[in-house]
Structure formats: C-alpha cells, structure tokens
Amino acid sequence: MNSFEPKVIGFLCNWCSYAGADLAGVSRFQYSPNIRIIRVMCSTRISPNLVLEVFKSGADGVIVGGCHIGDCHYITGNYYTDKRMKLTKELVVLAGIEPERLALEWISASEGEKFAKVVTEFVDRIRNLGPMPTKNDQKLMKRLEAAAEASKLFRLRLLSGKELRLTGKGNVYGEVIETERMDGILDSAVNDEYDRSLILGLTKDDALSVKELASEIGRSSEATLAHVATLRARNLLSVCAIDGFTPRYKAIRLGGA
Amino acid sequence: MKEDTRIGVFVCHCGTNIGGFVDVPSVVEYARTLPGVVYATDSLYTCAEDGLASIRGAIKEHHLNRVIVASCTPRTHAPLFQGVCEEAGLNKYLFTFVNIREHCSWVHMKEGPKATEKAKDLVRMGVARAQLLEPKEEARIEVEPKALVIGGGISGMVAATSLANHGFPVYLVEKEADLGGFVRNLNNLYLGGKDATEMLKPIVDKVTSNRNIIKCLKSKVAGVDGFIGNYQITLDVNGEEVKDKVGVIVLATGADEYVPEGLFGYDLYENVVTLTEFEILCKTKALPKIGSIAFIQCVGSRGHVKSYCSRICCNVAIKNALNIAENYQNILGKDENGAIVEKVGLDMKAPEEIAERRRRRRGRREREEGEEEAGSAPPPEGIEITIFNRDIMSYGLEHELNYNKAREKHVRFVRYSLATPPKVYVENNKLVVDYWHDTLKLQRKMNVDMVVLSTPLVSPPGAGEISKLLKVPLGQDGFFLEAHVKLRPVDFATDGIFVCGTAKGPADITESVFQAQAAASRAAIPLARGYVQAEALTAIVNADICTGCGTCIEVCPYGALRKNVDGVAEVIVAACKGCGCCGATCPEGAIDLSHYTDSQLLAEAKAALQEAIQ
Numbered sequence: 110m111n112s113f114e115p116k117v118i119g120f121l122c123n124w125c126s127y128a129g130a131d132l133a134g135v136s137r138f139q140y141s142p143n144i145r146i147i148r149v150m151c152s153t154r155i156s157p158n159l160v161l162e163v164f165k166s167g168a169d170g171v172i173v174g175g176c177h178i179g180d181c182h183y184i185t186g187n188y189y190t191d192k193r194m195k196l197t198k199e200l201v202v203l204a205g206i207e208p209e210r211l212a213l214e215w216i217s218a219s220e221g222e223k224f225a226k227v228v229t230e231f232v233d234r235i236r237n238l239g240p241m242p243t244k245n246d247q248k249l250m251k252r253l254e255a256a257a258e259a260s261k262l263f264r265l266r267l268l269s270g271k272e273l274r275l276t277g278k279g280n281v282y283g284e285v286i287e288t289e290r291m292d293g294i295l296d297s298a299v300n301d302e303y304d305r306s307l308i309l310g311l312t313k314d315d316a317l318s319v320k321e322l323a324s325e326i327g328r329s330s331e332a333t334l335a336h337v338a339t340l341r342a343r344n345l346l347s348v349c350a351i352d353g354f355t356p357r358y359k360a361i362r363l364g365g366a
Numbered sequence: 367m368k369e370d371t372r373i374g375v376f377v378c379h380c381g382t383n384i385g386g387f388v389d390v391p392s393v394v395e396y397a398r399t400l401p402g403v404v405y406a407t408d409s410l411y412t413c414a415e416d417g418l419a420s421i422r423g424a425i426k427e428h429h430l431n432r433v434i435v436a437s438c439t440p441r442t443h444a445p446l447f448q449g450v451c452e453e454a455g456l457n458k459y460l461f462t463f464v465n466i467r468e469h470c471s472w473v474h475m476k477e478g479p480k481a482t483e484k485a486k487d488l489v490r491m492g493v494a495r496a497q498l499l500e501p502k503e504e505a506r507i508e509v510e511p512k513a514l515v516i517g518g519g520i521s522g523m524v525a526a527t528s529l530a531n532h533g534f535p536v537y538l539v540e541k542e543a544d545l546g547g548f549v550r551n552l553n554n555l556y557l558g559g560k561d562a563t564e565m566l567k568p569i570v571d572k573v574t575s576n577r578n579i580i581k582c583l584k585s586k587v588a589g590v591d592g593f594i595g596n597y598q599i600t601l602d603v604n605g606e607e608v609k610d611k612v613g614v615i616v617l618a619t620g621a622d623e624y625v626p627e628g629l630f631g632y633d634l635y636e637n638v639v640t641l642t643e644f645e646i647l648c649k650t651k652a653l654p655k656i657g658s659i660a661f662i663q664c665v666g667s668r669g670h671v672k673s674y675c676s677r678i679c680c681n682v683a684i685k686n687a688l689n690i691a692e693n694y695q696n697i698l699g700k701d702e703n704g705a706i707v708e709k710v711g712l713d714m715k716a717p718e719e720i721a722e723r724r725r726r727r728r729g730r731r732e733r734e735e736g737e738e739e740a741g742s743a744p745p746p747e748g749i750e751i752t753i754f755n756r757d758i759m760s761y762g763l764e765h766e767l768n769y770n771k772a773r774e775k776h777v778r779f780v781r782y783s784l785a786t787p788p789k790v791y792v793e794n795n796k797l798v799v800d801y802w803h804d805t806l807k808l809q810r811k812m813n814v815d816m817v818v819l820s821t822p823l824v825s826p827p828g829a830g831e832i833s834k835l836l837k838v839p840l841g842q843d844g845f846f847l848e849a850h851v852k853l854r855p856v857d858f859a860t861d862g863i864f865v866c867g868t869a870k871g872p873a874d875i876t877e878s879v880f881q882a883q884a885a886a887s888r889a890a891i892p893l894a895r896g897y898v899q900a901e902a903l904t905a906i907v908n909a910d911i912c913t914g915c916g917t918c919i920e921v922c923p924y925g926a927l928r929k930n931v932d933g934v935a936e937v938i939v940a941a942c943k944g945c946g947c948c949g950a951t952c953p954e955g956a957i958d959l960s961h962y963t964d965s966q967l968l969a970e971a972k973a974a975l976q977e978a979i980q
Binding site for chain 2 (some may be wrong): 116118120121127128130131134135138139140142145146148149150151153154155156157158162163166167168182183184185186189195225261263264266267269270271273274303340351
C-alpha cells in the first residue's frame with residue numbers, strides 16, 4: 110500500500126486559491142507533488158458533473174479551491190460553489206465512494222501556507238484511503254456513472270441553481286423556503302434521480318426485472334417499481350421481454366447511438 | 367479542427383529556479399513526443415528578450431498555431447507572452463501557460479525526480495488543453511461620451527463638476543427643487559467650523575455655471591437599460607420624460623437620518639430632538655434657552671437598531687457641544703466635583719484603592735446631589751453639557767484635538783453601556799435623564815432642558831428601487847455595496863456604474879468629496895478612451911438547447927444575461943465577466959464558458975490522470 114501514490118486534481122480559482130498556490134511557491138512551502146492544478150476563473154464554474162467525470166477518469170481525489178465566502182472576485186460565485194459541492198458530495202456518497210475524496214477549500218491569495226498544508230493533508234488522507242475503488246470494481250463504476258448521469262439532469266441542476274434564491278429571497282411569490290425543507294427537497298430529488306440513473310445504467314445492456322433491479326440498487330421493490338414507472342413515462346425505459354409473469358426492462362437508447 | 371495543430375513548447379529554466387530542481391532538457395525531450403507538438407525548446411529565461419525572440423522566430427519558422435510556455439505563473443507573465451504571440455501574428459487565446467515554477471519546482475525542491483515527473487504531466491495537460499483552444503476576437507464596445515450622476519448633494523455635485531470639467535456632458539438628477547442635499551440642513555461644519563451654506567454656495571455655483579452639466583431638478587431616474595458605454599436612460603424631469611444614452615453612471619443618492627421613533631422619549635417630548643433637528647434649530651436661530659443639555663450618542667446604531675457605527679455623530683456632537691460652550695463662556699469652574707469624579711475613574715488600579723475611592727466618592731455624591739438640587743436652574747454663567755456615549759470615536763488628526771478642547775471647556779463625557787442605557791422622562795415638569803454611571807457604579811439623575819439624540823445615517827427608502835433599476839447590490843445595512851471594499855471602493859461590480867458619498871455608508875463631507883472625485887475619475891476612464899475592450903472570456907449560450915427557463919439570469923451577478931426575442935438566453939458580451947456561474951447552473955447544460963470550456967477542463971484533467979505519477 111505504501112507504494113500507492115494518489116493522483117489528485119485541484120481546480121483552483123484564478124483570484125484566490127490559484128494565487129494562494131502561487132504564494133506557496135514564492136514562499137517555498139513544500140507540499141506533496143501528487144496534485145495537478147487546473148486553473149479556472151472562478152470555482153463557481155465547477156459543475157457537479159465535471160467533478161464526477163474527473164472521478165470517472167480515475168482521479169483518486171479532487172480539491173476545489175475558491176475564495177473565502179464573501180471575498181469572491183465574482184461577488185457571489187462561491188456561494189454557488191458551496192451548494193454545488195454539497196450536491197456533488199451527496200452523489201459521491203450515493204455512488205458508494207468515500208466523500209473524503211472530494212474537498213472544498215476556501216484559500217485566499219495570502220494563504221500560501223494553508224494551501225501547502227491542505228494539499229499535504231489531503232494527499233495523506235487519500236493515501237490512507239487507497240486507490241479510487243472504481244478502478245477495480247465494475248459495479249462501483251456503474252454507480253459512479255449513474256451519479257455522473259444524475260448530475261446532468263435538469264431537475265438536480267435547476268434545484269441546486271435555485272437553492273440560494275429559494276432559501277434567501279424566496280420564490281416568485283416571495284415565499285422563502287426554510288433551509289431544512291429545501292435540504293429535504295434536494296435530498297429526495299438527489300436520491301430519486303440517482304436511483305433512476307442507476308436503473309438506466311443497469312438496463313443499458315441487460316434486460317432486468319423489477320426484483321433484480323431492486324436488489325441491485327438496494328431499494329424496496331415498491332420504490333423500484335415507482336422509479337420504473339416514472340422512467341417509462343419519461344420514455345427512457347421499455348419492456349423488452351416478459352419472463353412468465355415478470356416483465357423485463359431495458360433502457361431505450363437515445364439518438365440511435 | 368480545420369488545420370493541424372502545430373504546438374510549440376518553450377520550457378524555461380528561470381535561471382536555477384526551475385532548472386535547479388527540474389530536469390528541463392528531459393521535459394523538453396518528453397514534450398516532443400506529445401501529440402501535435404512540432405517544436406520544443408528550452409531557454410535560460412524565456413521572459414528575457416532572447417527567450418521572447420525565440421518564441422517569435424519559432425512561430426514563423428515552424429508555422430506554430432499554438433504556443434505553450436512552461437515557466438512561472440500566468441498571473442504575472444501571461445500578458446507578456448500573449449503579447450509576443452500577437453506580435454508574431456498568433457491570436458493570444460491560442461497561448462497556454464503551464465506553471466512549473468510556483469506550482470512545481472519551488473514547492474518540491476527536495477523531490478527532484480518527482481518534480482520532473484510533475485513538470486512533464488503539467489506540460490502534457492497544457493498540450494491537451496492547447497489542442498482544444500480556439501482563436502477569439504475581443505469585442506470592442508463604443509462608449510457614449512456622456513455621464514449620468516444621480517443625486518445633487520455634495521458628492522453628486524462634485525462628481526458632476528469633475529466629469530463636466532473633463533469635457534463630458536453630464537446629467538445631474540436631483541429629486542428636490544434645490545441642489546445641496548443633506549448638507550442644506552446643517553448649521554456649521556466641523557474642522558474649520560465654516561458655515562454650511564457658505565461652503566455649499568461655491569459648489570452649487572460651479573454646477574449652475576457649468577454648461578456641460580444638464581441640471582434636472584425635481585427629477586428622478588425612471589428607467590435604465592444597457593451596459594457600459596451604452597446605458598439607455600429615461601429621466602422624469604419635473605414631469606417630463608427625457609430619454610438619452612450615456613456611457614457611465616455615478617450614483618450619489620446619499621443617506622437619511624434615522625428617526626428614533628419610540629426611543630428616549632423622542633415622540634413624547636418636544637425638547638428631545640435628533641442631531642440634525644438640533645442643527646436646523648441652530649441654523650434657523652430657533653434654539654430655545656437652555657441651561658443644561660444632554661447628547662445621547664449611538665441612538666439606534668452600533669447594535670442598538672442598526673449594527674454599524676455612523677462614523678460622524680461623535681464629531682458632530684462634539685462640534686455642537688463646543689458651539690454651545692463657546693457661546694456661553696465662563697463655564698469653567700462650574701462643576702469642579704464632576705471633573706474630579708472622572709479623574710478618579712481613570713486611574714483605578716487595585717481593588718483596595720477602588721474601595722477607598724468609592725468611600726470617598728459616596729461622601730462627595732451627597733454634596734453633589736445637594737448642589738444639583740439647589741441649582742436645578744442652570745448657573746447663570748454657563749451651560750452644562752453632557753455627552754452620553756458608548757465610546758467616543760474622534761478618529762483622525764484633528765477630531766481628537768476637538769475632543770480635548772471639549773473636555774477643556776468642561777463638556778462632560780459620561781459612558782453608558784448598551785445593557786444600561788440612560789432613560790429620558792419628565793418629572794416635576796422637568797426633563798430628566800436617569801442614567802447608570804458606569805464609572806461610579808451609581809444610578810444618577812440629572813435635569814436637562816434639552817436632549818439631543820445622535821442617530822445614524824441610514825439608507826434612504828428609495829435605495830431599493832434604484833438598486834433594482836441599476837441592478838447594483840445593496841449591502842446588509844441597505845447601503846450600496848462596492849465591488850471590493852479595499853481595492854475598488856467606488857466601483858460597482860457592474861462595469862460603468864460607480865458609487866460615492868453617503869450612498870455607500872456614513873461619511874463626512876471630506877470623505878464624500880474624496881469619493882466623488884475618485885468616482886468621477888474612474889468614470890472618466892472609459893469616457894476618455896471612447897471604447898472598452900471586452901475580454902473574450904464569456905459565457906456562450908447554445909440557443910438550440912436553451913429552454914428559456916431563466917435560471918442563468920437569476921444567478922448572474924452582473925446582469926449579463928437576458929432573454930432575446932426568441933425567448934432564449936443571450937449573453938451581453940460587454941457585461942459578462944466570464945465567471946461561468948451560469949454555465950455550471952444551466953439546467954439544460956446549454957451554456958459553456960469560452961476559453962474554459964467543459965471539454966478543455968476535462969481534457970486537462972484526463973491528461974493529468976493518463977499516466978501514473980512516479
């Protein structure tokens with residue numbers, strides 16, 4: 110295990126975290142050479158899907174670095190980053206991956222030392238966790254793929270985009286939704302959409318019954334059936350064979366691909 | 367890709383800064399093996415003239431259409447190398463910076479081989495990114511050489527005059543029938559003690575006589591649309607509608623005084639007034655005869671109703687105390703006991719001493735109260751002035767001297783805490799201030815003829831409306847919020863709109879004039895240049911996918927998105943700053959960020975993960 114060297118991707122915002130990393134360099138603060146930094150203008154640019162895609166590509170860990178809350182160069186960007194990473198973490202957990210593999214850090218341009226410390230600690234943590242489990246586990250990979258698919262869906266992106274407004278200013282009628290209630294709405298949406306994406310992923314190549322699907326996704330048959338019904342209504346899933354009295358479902362391929 | 371990518375990689379030794387830790391020749395060797403790389407070289411200092419010349423030469427000789435420099439940080443050196451690319455005829459957006467100094471050689475000094483591996487990885491990531499880059503044109507936006515200044519107070523007048531003196535026509539919009547704003551209420555001004563009307567007159571005259579200033583009194587802004595250089599404004603000038611186009615807007619809408627309803631008997635007793643009402647009384651020479659007066663500071667501010675310190679009230683109260691003291695001389699020697707009491711309070715040290723002093727003080731208190739009762743009518747020679755305060759904030763060079771002067775004139779400063787504020791009520795037909803003396807640890811009472819409440823400046827009720835109209839933010843206290851508290855204090859995050867004076871928080875005249883001149887000079891930059899260059903880092907909407915849900919419009923902090931006639935989102939290139947928030951939010955994934963597209967970022971990440979570190 111000691112020979113394992115994690116591969117960590119760092120998405121850093123140009124104005125704070127990237128500058129903080131520059132300062133770490135200027136001040137010669139030494140840290141683990143396992144991080145590969147990608148510069149973005151603002152951490153708000155990092156969508157949950159991008160992070161999950163990076164995990165799919167085999168990253169052992171991802172650090173997203175932004176300005177401290179209130180200091181964002183783009184005024185409100187990092188408030189959204191915060192919400193987006195919360196959503197990403199939920200999906201990562203659902204996919205059965207250790208949430209510690211994703212870190213959101215606020216590092217200012219003057220916190221070179223903090224940057225070095227954050228990277229070294231993060232790399233050590235990942236080293237202890239071991240390599241990304243999806244590399245040798247097809248089942249987990251399917252789950253991660255489902256999470257990545259779910260993160261692209263209109264419902265989740267809309268909810269996470271509107272979360273700040275709904276809990277702050279309120280909806281078009283001026284009704285403010287309490288944070289707890291919003292969290293509940295998001296939670297159930299994330300769970301549902303993840304399950305549905307997983308069902309679609311599992312039935313891509315194999316025709317499966319509700320019972321089989323339920324045991325694969327780890328939900329009750331009733332819940333699974335409800336998802337299957339929703340997916341059929343969305344025209345994403347169809348019955349491809351009937352085995353005795355048991356219908357078997359297969360995902361409908363879109364775009365003829 | 368229409369043509370083959372021909373990438374040139376220039377790896378810098380930076381003296382020994384990189385070369386001392388990273389095996390630069392091997393990085394160059396490695397770069398040559400990467401797809402699309404047709405040329406790779408190293409130089410001792412790429413940023414020196416010979417390094418730059420080698421980039422210029424290689425672009426021409428090897429027909430490079432992508433350039434990668436692996437050296438220091440783009441935050442300092444990108445403009446230099448981009449400039450060189452442009453000189454050689456290569457679009458600057460086809461340049462890629464790879465940071466192998468700050469992010470590699472300097473932070474892995476003891477791990478040479480690993481640092482070299484990392485440098486190779488970083489170059490590989492750069493190559494992956496460069497493959498996907500596209501040339502971009504920066505939009506040039508013409509600027510209408512006119513300005514709009516909202517608010518005809520000190521700040522607005524100074525800003526308008528300053529812009530008009532640069533030669534630009536300026537609309538000056540004032541809601542009242544006269545120019546001057548809040549200062550018109552004031553009697554005299556601290557620091558110099560000049561009469562407020564006298565100070566205001568030359569400024570108003572300058573505005574009135576300036577031909578470049580279009581004065582719109584009894585007017586308001588009815589509509590604003592557009593972006594820097596091209597703001598379509600609609601003014602309501604005394605009932606008439608005026609439409610025009612301006613390049614920049616300066617916001618100087620000022621502040622109001624907080625009305626302390628329900629506090630310290632303000633609604634109950636005539637002789638309880640606010641600081642500004644007191645100024646008006648002095649100015650109109652309508653001040654009733656007073657023998658004793660109390661100022662109560664921080665009424666409604668510093669955690670009372672508002673959270674902030676209003677900054678000016680301490681100095682104004684001290685100024686007014688001095689006004690009174692100097693009009694009624696011989697206040698000296700009037701209340702010796704009071705002075706001694708405060709002195710004792712100052713050098714309390716050990717508990718025994720405190721106990722001893724308390725004993726002595728109790729003796730004095732009896733005498734003192736007797737005196738007070740006997741002399742409830744003020745001593746003929748002077749007026750008793752008390753300033754109840756939570757802290758005296760006489761900041762800066764001269765205010766402290768005024769404070770000392772006030773103490774010399776026997777103005778009493780009595781501290782109170784938010785937990786035990788003084789009470790104001792009427793007893794035996796006399797106004798009474800009943801207070802806890804924190805130094806003496808005693809509940810005391812004093813008769814006064816007048817109570818002046820120092821209330822904070824607050825954002826005027828119209829601020830919300832203007833904030834919506836101009837799409838500029840208000841802070842949590844309702845004042846306008848600048849782009850950066852330290853580095854961009856008079857800019858809004860929205861380009862082309864500036865803020866000055868008390869609209870952005872309590873300020874005195876000196877500070878308002880500073881801000882107004884600063885805002886005017888910032889606003890004059892685009893006006894004088896005649897155009898603004900919009901960086902080509904903007905959001906791009908795929909109109910085929912967009913469903914027009916409007917979520918991007920909600921999250922954009924710059925108002926840089928709008929719905930076009932087809933009902934789909936459209937980016938206002940001039941206003942977009944390229945943060946990418948809309949892109950990550952768009953529920954349909956219809957928005958990407960140019961130069962930092964999803965595919966570019968993912969390609970970079972994939973390249974990083976391609977080969978094992980080791």
